[in-house]
Amino acid sequence: MEITKVRVHKVEKEGSRLKGYATVTIDDCFVISNIRIIEGENRLFCAMPSRKVNDDKFEDIVHPTNAETREMFETAILNEYKNPTEEN
Numbered sequence: 001m002e003i004t005k006v007r008v009h010k011v012e013k014e015g016s017r018l019k020g021y022a023t024v025t026i027d028d029c030f031v032i033s034n035i036r037i038i039e040g041e042n043r044l045f046c047a048m049p050s051r052k053v054n055d056d057k058f059e060d061i062v063h064p065t066n067a068e069t070r071e072m073f074e075t076a077i078l079n080e081y082k083n084p085t086e087e088n
Contacts, residue, residue: 001026001027001069002026002027003024003025003026003072003073003076004025004026004027004028005023005024005025005028006022006023006024006025006076006077006079006080007022007023007080008020008021008022008037008077008080008081009021009022010081017038017039017040018036018037018038018039019037019038019039019044019081020036020037020081021033021034021035021036021037022035022036022037022046022077022080022081023035024073024076024077032048032049032062033049034049035047035048035049035073035077036049037077037078037081044078044081045074046073046074046077046078048060048061048062048063048064049061049062
């Protein structure tokens, strides 16, 4: 599996921990949208798309099944988020 494209849309909202949204294309044939880029206590991290299942609980719609794949996604997304040379 290879991440073939990452697009980032930055969000600039005063006081918000949400810093942007990412869309990732895998192997030029599968797209995952609405991956949130969040400012955590110690670092930026990515939150997979989710839906509300009851009044106080959210459930991921898609998610990596192991730490290696999660790291691959986060690295690609955060590198694109931090890249100042291209429009995100």
